[in-house]
Amino acid sequence: MAQDPEAESLQAHRAEHVATLSERWTQALARFDYDGAWLGAGSESFYFQDDHGPRFKPNPYLCQWLDPQFVSPEAKLLLRRDARPQLFLVQSEDYWHASAPLPEHMQAHLDIRTFPDAAAQLAACQAAVSAEETLAHVGPAVADNEAMGDLNPPALLDHLHFGRAVKTSYEIAAMRIASDVGARGHLAAAQTFHAGGSEFDVHMAYLAASQQNEAALPYGNIVAINEHASVLHYQFQERMRPDRARSLLIDAGGEYRGFASDITRTYAAAEGDHDEFVALLDAMQVHQDRLVAGVRPGRTFADLHVQMHEQLAEVLATNGLVTCSAEAAFADGLTTCFCPHGLGHLLGLQVHDVGGHLADAEGNAAPPPEQYPTLRFTRAMETNQVFTIEPGLYFIPMLLERERRNGSAINWDAVDRLMPYGGIRIEDNIRVLDDGVENLTRDAFARVADEC
Numbered sequence: 277m278a279q280d281p282e283a284e285s286l287q288a289h290r291a292e293h294v295a296t297l298s299e300r301w302t303q304a305l306a307r308f309d310y311d312g313a314w315l316g317a318g319s320e321s322f323y324f325q326d327d328h329g330p331r332f333k334p335n336p337y338l339c340q341w342l343d344p345q346f347v348s349p350e351a352k353l354l355l356r357r358d359a360r361p362q363l364f365l366v367q368s369e370d371y372w373h374a375s376a377p378l379p380e381h382m383q384a385h386l387d388i389r390t391f392p393d394a395a396a397q398l399a400a401c402q403a404a405v406s407a408e409e410t411l412a413h414v415g416p417a418v419a420d421n422e423a424m425g426d427l428n429p430p431a432l433l434d435h436l437h438f439g440r441a442v443k444t445s446y447e448i449a450a451m452r453i454a455s456d457v458g459a460r461g462h463l464a465a466a467q468t469f470h471a472g473g474s475e476f477d478v479h480m481a482y483l484a485a486s487q488q489n490e491a492a493l494p495y496g497n498i499v500a501i502n503e504h505a506s507v508l509h510y511q512f513q514e515r516m517r518p519d520r521a522r523s524l525l526i527d528a529g530g531e532y533r534g535f536a537s538d539i540t541r542t543y544a545a546a547e548g549d550h551d552e553f554v555a556l557l558d559a560m561q562v563h564q565d566r567l568v569a570g571v572r573p574g575r576t577f578a579d580l581h582v583q584m585h586e587q588l589a590e591v592l593a594t595n596g597l598v599t600c601s602a603e604a605a606f607a608d609g610l611t612t613c614f615c616p617h618g619l620g621h622l623l624g625l626q627v628h629d630v631g632g633h634l635a636d637a638e639g640n641a642a643p644p645p646e647q648y649p650t651l652r653f654t655r656a657m658e659t660n661q662v663f664t665i666e667p668g669l670y671f672i673p674m675l676l677e678r679e680r681r682n683g684s685a686i687n688w689d690a691v692d693r694l695m696p697y698g699g700i701r702i703e704d705n706i707r708v709l710d711d712g713v714e715n716l717t718r719d720a721f722a723r724v725a726d727e728c
């Protein structure tokens with residue numbers, strides 16, 4: 277298969293990445309007394325009473341070893357302590373569908389065998405292990421689970437989930453490229469919005485510029501003009517631009533070799549007078565910059581999330597959205613109705629990556645604070661973790677009406693003026709360094725701006 281230049285840049289990190297995964301798995305298997313583990317890709321699924329279904333999304337633990345483009349349904353990887361992994365692929369002869377390409381570049385690291393159908397593959401998998409071996413099976417349930425070993429043992433999974441938060445240099449390189457993919461889409465999306473495009477036009481411009489079709493996106497694009505921005509995961513795209521477009525919130529990512537970026541930008545429309553909203557946008561950018569500056573190894577993300585609410589109270593007070601002090605707005609919990617989601621989440625093979633609520637590799641929990649139940653990431657920040665920092669400020673009618681009924685100290689004239697803008701979110705992807713951060717998103721915007 278022809279290699280793209282970006283894949284070649286990753287190649288330099290691959291051996292070290294595979295060595296790290298081997299070490300992590302060997303250590304995890306020994307700790308939980310397993311001789312080995314199966315990583316199963318999973319199976320294709322179909323819509324009810326239909327012969328087609330959603331895009332096949334393989335088990336991320338398998339994709340950590342092998343780019344998803346090479347992982348066909350039913351693929352299985354056998355890992356044993358200190359042994360060379362064995363990959364069992366089904367490559368059926370099929371004139372309806374194309375087969376996944378063979379991962380020849382992985383032959384230095386894995387034994388790869390192919391089979392013409394799932395039955396032959398399963399027989400070979402069963403023959404590859406002995407009855408004396410104790411095995412775990414990490415992946416979606418299969419018809420014959422017992423033959424594969426213990427299905428998703430919780431303690432083993434917690435251990436693996438905890439470790440996955442810290443990225444290898446290969447993973448960080450892939451996430452830089454995923455960030456470039458997203459940034460290209462975002463630049464085109466902004467141009468299309470400012471040139472008068474609808475949500476649908478912006479979405480299509482994003483896909484074309486990021487060279488992704490919908491199936492390749494790491495998550496469905498959120499393209500929200502005006503009030504739609506107050507719906508946190510707004511999922512539709514209107515074909516018509518409203519008569520008075522005021523704002524655009526676009527939350528859209530890029531995918532590269534199984535790794536995701538997750539980026540949000542908010543803009544005021546080029547036409548019309550939006551000074552009050554633009555002032556709020558500027559304040560939110562300062563707010564986000566201060567939060568990124570607060571990232572450091574050892575500090576908990578839950579603590580940074582509290583800082584987010586303290587600063588949001590300042591934004592509300594300074595911009596005349598509350599009739600009380602910033603301190604009182606924070607103390608009364610008024611900020612939660614303006615930002616009901618968490619400050620961010622781990623990012624990697626999954627957009628909301630696993631392990632955010634684990635305190636340690638033993639599986640002890642780090643639950644979100646009682647007053648902030650939607651926070652997905654609570655644990656201590658560590659060098660080479662990658663996560664999002666995505667503060668928001670929204671005008672969500674459902675939440676504001678509750679405050680209006682309660683007589684909360686909110687400046688309703690200002691809120692009513694800003695309600696038609698929906699809200700603001702600014703989301704960057706951050707890698708923790710020993711002494712600061714790498715902002716994958718800002719760096720990507722700077723790189724791709726140079727391409728234009």
Ligand code: GLY
Pocket residue numbers: 495527538621627666703
């Ligand atoms: N794109 C979903 C999120 O930001 O979490």
Ligand code: MN
Pocket residue numbers: 538620621664666703
């Ligand atoms: Mn996010």
Ligand code: MN
Pocket residue numbers: 527528538539540703
């Ligand atoms: Mn997002």
